[in-house]
Amino acid sequence: xxxxxxxxxxxxxxxxxxxxxxxxxxxxxxxxxxxxxxxxxxxxxxxxxxxxxxxxxxxxxxxxxxxxxxxxxxxxxxxxxxxxxxxxxxxxxxxxxxxxxxxxxxxxxxxxxxxxxxxxxxxxxxxxxxxxxxxxxxxxxxxxxxxxxxxxxxxxxxxxxxxxxxxxxxxxxxxxxxxxxxxxxxxxxxxxxxxxxxxxxxxxxxxxxxxxxxxxxxxxxxxxxxxxxxxxxxxxxxxxxxxxxxxxxxxxxxxxxxxxxxxxxxxxxxxxxxxxxxxxxxxxxxxxxxxxxxxxxxxxxxxxxxxxxxxxxxxxxx
Amino acid sequence: xxxxxxxxxxxxxxxxxxxxxxxxxxxxxxxxxxxxxxxxxxxxxxxxxxxxxxxxxxxxxxxxxxxxxxxxxxxxxxxxxxxxxxxxxxxxxxxxxxxxxxxxxxxxxxxxxxxxxxxxxxxxxxxxxxxxxxxxxxxxxxxxxxxxxxxxxxxxxxxxxxxxxxxxxxxxxxxxxxxxxxxxxxxxxxxxxxxxxxxxxxxxxxxxxxxxxxxxxxxxxxxxxxxxxxxxxxxxxxxxxxxxxxxxxxxxxxxxxxxxxxxxxxxxxxxxxxxxxxxxxxxxxxxxxxxxxxxxxxxxxxxxxxxxxxxxxxxxxxxxxxxxxxxxxxxxxxxxxxxxxxxxxxxxxxxxxxxxxxxxxxxxxxxxxxxxxxxxxxxxxxxxxxxx
Numbered sequence: 001x002x003x004x005x006x007x008x009x010x011x012x013x014x015x016x017x018x019x020x021x022x023x024x025x026x027x028x029x030x031x032x033x034x035x036x037x038x039x040x041x042x043x044x045x046x047x048x049x050x051x052x053x054x055x056x057x058x059x060x061x062x063x064x065x066x067x068x069x070x071x072x073x074x075x076x077x078x079x080x081x082x083x084x085x086x087x088x089x090x091x092x093x094x095x096x097x098x099x100x101x102x103x104x105x106x107x108x109x110x111x112x113x114x115x116x117x118x119x120x121x122x123x124x125x126x127x128x129x130x131x132x133x134x135x136x137x138x139x140x141x142x143x144x145x146x147x148x149x150x151x152x153x154x155x156x157x158x159x160x161x162x163x164x165x166x167x168x169x170x171x172x173x174x175x176x177x178x179x180x181x182x183x184x185x186x187x188x189x190x191x192x193x194x195x196x197x198x199x200x201x202x203x204x205x206x207x208x209x210x211x212x213x214x215x216x217x218x219x220x221x222x223x224x225x226x227x228x229x230x231x232x233x234x235x236x237x238x239x240x241x242x243x244x245x246x247x248x249x250x251x252x253x254x255x256x257x258x259x260x261x262x263x264x265x266x267x268x269x270x271x272x273x274x275x276x277x278x279x280x281x282x283x284x285x286x287x288x289x290x291x292x293x294x295x296x297x298x299x300x301x302x303x304x305x306x307x308x309x310x311x312x313x314x315x316x317x318x
Numbered sequence: 319x320x321x322x323x324x325x326x327x328x329x330x331x332x333x334x335x336x337x338x339x340x341x342x343x344x345x346x347x348x349x350x351x352x353x354x355x356x357x358x359x360x361x362x363x364x365x366x367x368x369x370x371x372x373x374x375x376x377x378x379x380x381x382x383x384x385x386x387x388x389x390x391x392x393x394x395x396x397x398x399x400x401x402x403x404x405x406x407x408x409x410x411x412x413x414x415x416x417x418x419x420x421x422x423x424x425x426x427x428x429x430x431x432x433x434x435x436x437x438x439x440x441x442x443x444x445x446x447x448x449x450x451x452x453x454x455x456x457x458x459x460x461x462x463x464x465x466x467x468x469x470x471x472x473x474x475x476x477x478x479x480x481x482x483x484x485x486x487x488x489x490x491x492x493x494x495x496x497x498x499x500x501x502x503x504x505x506x507x508x509x510x511x512x513x514x515x516x517x518x519x520x521x522x523x524x525x526x527x528x529x530x531x532x533x534x535x536x537x538x539x540x541x542x543x544x545x546x547x548x549x550x551x552x553x554x555x556x557x558x559x560x561x562x563x564x565x566x567x568x569x570x571x572x573x574x575x576x577x578x579x580x581x582x583x584x585x586x587x588x589x590x591x592x593x594x595x596x597x598x599x600x601x602x603x604x605x606x607x608x609x610x611x612x613x614x615x616x617x618x619x620x621x622x623x624x625x626x627x628x629x630x631x632x633x634x635x636x637x638x639x640x641x642x643x644x645x646x647x648x649x650x651x652x653x654x655x656x657x658x659x660x661x662x663x664x665x666x667x668x669x670x671x672x673x674x675x676x677x678x679x680x681x682x683x684x685x686x687x688x689x690x691x692x693x694x695x696x697x698x699x700x701x702x703x704x705x706x
Contacts, residue, residue: 033443034416041408082462136504145455145506148435149462225411227436229506232407271401271416278364278404 003305010304015164019157035268036156040224042264043159044217049244049256050163050170051213056242057251057299058174059206060186061113062121065128066214066241071135071233072104073097073215074222078147079140081223085151094219101215104131105208113203116189128238136230146229147222154223162220166213170253173209182206186251247288249295254302259295354397355390355653357382357643358417360427360437365405369584370429370632374451375400376625377636378426384620385640391647396640403428407436418444423655424643429632431455431506434470441469447659449473449643451635452604454480454580455506459681471662471681473639473672475705477507480579480602481514483687483703484552487600488519491689491701492575494549495521500539500563502555503528511554511579524548533559536566544572556581561590568595580604583631583690593695602687605634605672606700617671631672638670 022039025031031039048066055063077093084092112123135141173179182202184192193199222228244263248255266284270277288296359378362371382398390396399422401413410428414437417425425441425448428434434453441448449471450458456476461467475483488494497519502508516523524546527539540563543551551567551574553560560582567576568591575598582601591599607618607628617637621629629637645668646661647653666676675685684705691699 032419034412034419037412037415041412143506144504144509145457146432148457152439221408225408225436226439227407227411227432229407229432231432271413277402 007304014304019160022156022160038264038268040154040156040159040220042261043156043163044220044224045241045244045260045264046163046257047159047166047213047217047220048241049248049260050166050253051210051217052241053210053245053248053250053253053256054170054173054206054213055210056245057249057256058179058186059182059203061203061207062117063124063207063210064121064235064238064242065124065126065131066211067233067235067237068128068131069101069105069211069214070218070221070237071131071228071230072101073218074228074233075135075141075147075218076100076215077219078150078222078228081151081153082147082149085153087153090153090219090223093223094216097215097219098212101211102208105211106204109204109207113200113207125235125238128233128235132230132233135233141230144230146227146232148227150222150226150228152223152226154220159220159224162216166216167253167257169209170213173206174253178202178205243285245295247285247295249297249299251299252295252297252301254300255295255297258297262296352421352423352653353394355394355424355643355647356420356422357396357398357640358414358420358422358425358427359398359400360403360410360413360417360425361400362405362429362433363400363402365403367405367430370452371403371405371427373630373632374427374429374636376621377451377629377633378640380621380624380633381637381640381644383624385644391644392650392653394647394653396644403433405430405433407432410434411436411440413437414440414446414448415444418446418655422446423653424449424658426636426639426643427451428453431458434458434472438467438470442467444655445469445659446655447471447662449639449662451639452632455510466680469659471677473635473642473670473683474580474604475685475687476682477510477579478514479682479705480687481511481554482518483705484511484577484579484602484689485515485518485520487602487689487701487703488550488552488577489521492550492577492600494575496524496548497521497550497552498524498543498546498548499526499552499554500536500543501526501528501553502531502559504530505556507556507579507581508554512552515552515554521549529555529559529563531556531559534562536563537570540567540570540572544570548574550575550577552577554579554581557584557587557590561587564591564599565595573598575600577601580631588692588695591695596692596695599692600689601692602703603631603690604687605631606688606690606697608697608700611671613669614671634671638668638672641670642668 052066055061076097080093080096081089108127112120115123136144181197184197185199185202189199244259245256248259270280359375361375362368382396386395401417403410403413410433414425425446427450429452431453434450435458437448447469452474453472454474454477456478459467459470499512501512553563553576560578564576578601580602583603588596646658646665650657650661667674673685675683678684687703689701689703690697
């Protein structure tokens with residue numbers, strides 16, 4: 001059996017095993033409805049963090065407007081599913097959100113992705129706010145009142161499958177030829193350009209994929225919590241997602257997933273400590289940043305293919 | 319080959335589990351009899367609106383203590399567990415689910431409309447009633463389809479009633495014929511109030527202008543309003559901005575009466591505006607510590623003894639909410655969340671510190687609003703506006 005085949009099987013096996021474990025835990029009552037909400041929050045955060053990591057970690061462009069694109073997905077799905085309260089409407093809403101988010105990302109990407117570093121951060125921060133203020137002033141989005149009574153269509157298993165798909169897309173993008181080109185832009189934009197890489201194009205691709213996944217996450221947010229108001233998608237939400245990416249390690253998808261799970265659980269188990277939780281949460285972040293400034297995983301990934309390399313090495317040693 | 323079989327085995331067993339995943343797990347509510355009546359206080363104890371949540375939690379705690387000291391209801395003590403939403407809607411939804419799974423019979427809170435609406439689906443899914451002391455948005459208790467949301471109640475009057483009451487007050491008491499509205503369009507609160515006022519006001523609305531929560535300079539919009547001819551300025555918004563609007567309007571020479579909603583009801587308003595500017599200012603309130611109601615004076619002195627400060631309307635509404643639950647529980651043989659929900663619907667002529675009321679078909683209390691007149695920052699006059 002080829003190594004490639006083995007790698008795929010390990011991934012599929014791990015994914016299904018995870019699914020099975022969660023399902024068993026729910027059926028046996030280990031995961032109560034409250035735990036299920038935490039699980040859902042973690043899955044949505046995984047979608048957001050992996051998408052933002054493509055922009056921040058892989059292409060090296062600091063974006064602070066992620067929550068804005070999440071809002072586009074959330075509102076598109078919210079509006080569509082209120083007209084079509086079934087799974088077809090849900091799928092259509094996700095698709096619509098992804099397309100709309102991609103279009104907006106393309107339009108704002110043309111001028112903003114020419115900027116670098118701090119300037120780009122400020123520009124994307126502005127974009128996120130523009131999206132939020134636009135939603136606040138439109139009639140179809142119901143302004144500051146937000147949309148309520150959105151049908152509850154998202155379940156944890158849809159979110160699980162979609163989160164897996166997003167990880168799959170992101171991981172394959174990183175390992176693809178355009179992905180390599182994107183990484184080269186992060187490492188040294190001038191050097192990459194001198195080698196004939198169209199740096200703007202690859203930055204744009206990473207930016208668009210990242211924002212589209214944010215829209216998907218927004219769709220799940222809307223159809224799970226059944227209420228969306230513009231204030232949920234403010235600047236602070238963007239920072240929350242960025243924290244996950246930085247904590248896990250910019251450039252490590254595994255790190256983003258781990259950070260989303262870690263922070264989700266931390267938040268869950270500190271819930272009993274009330275206001276004290278915010279302090280503990282902050283202390284945890286500061287400690288990680290002091291002792292591991294590149295994030296928990298740095299740029300390392302956990303790869304199934306490494307498992308076989310390692311075995312081979314062991315075999316050759318003996 | 320053996321490895322391949324192993325993978326196939328996993329895949330096959332997982333496929334079976336996938337098929338089984340449509341079978342949702344069923345959560346058990348707290349339907350069995352307990353020795354206590356469990357109240358979950360879900361409040362904004364931290365974050366931007368912590369002032370409301372903390373105040374309400376104080377009111378709830380005081381009421382629970384008093385009830386337990388008097389021997390509880392039906393021989394059962396009230397047990398309060400408090401949860402902090404951090405002023406976040408999703409957190410409110412999660413905590414409502416958590417409280418229900420931990421055996422709460424009734425959820426009290428959250429303070430804001432958005433959080434109450436976020437928590438409502440959780441309450442409905444767990445079949446536990448939720449009573450918000452101060453969620454004033456109309457749609458909190460009414461769904462899009464015009465049906466009442468079965469598990470949600472509130473102790474405060476709703477925004478549209480408040481808007482209507484203020485419009486009537488402007489018509490009848492102030493004799494206003496021309497009004498201008500300067501409203502907060504970044505909150506559903508401001509938008510809902512402006513709409514209700516516009517719909518009810520008999521005179522002419524000369525101009526409608528907006529501001530956003532967090533604004534501090536209103537001189538541009540006030541200058542344009544100063545040129546208009548009007549009898550009353552209506553400011554649907556919270557005290558943070560309203561205080562500054564009052565100051566800047568008065569300094570600019572706008573001396574018409576200024577009318578506001580219950581969001582004015584904070585001592586910060588006078589501090590922000592400067593006491594000398596707060597004259598001819600009116601706002602609607604849920605509660606007043608003045609007057610000769612013995613319930614109110616008892617509550618005020620008990621609250622001052624416990625917390626060392628005068629209760630605000632949030633504390634008063636929360637205090638009433640707990641007694642309202644106690645009133646509903648009193649007639650019950652078996653205390654379950656559903657039974658409490660049914661009993662809440664039947665509550666009649668409940669006498670609280672914020673007025674005497676019964677619920678209408680949409681779980682809103684039918685009670686009067688009090689319009690408070692401020693002169694040099696002091697409360698001087700109280701006018702009761704009856705619901706119609």
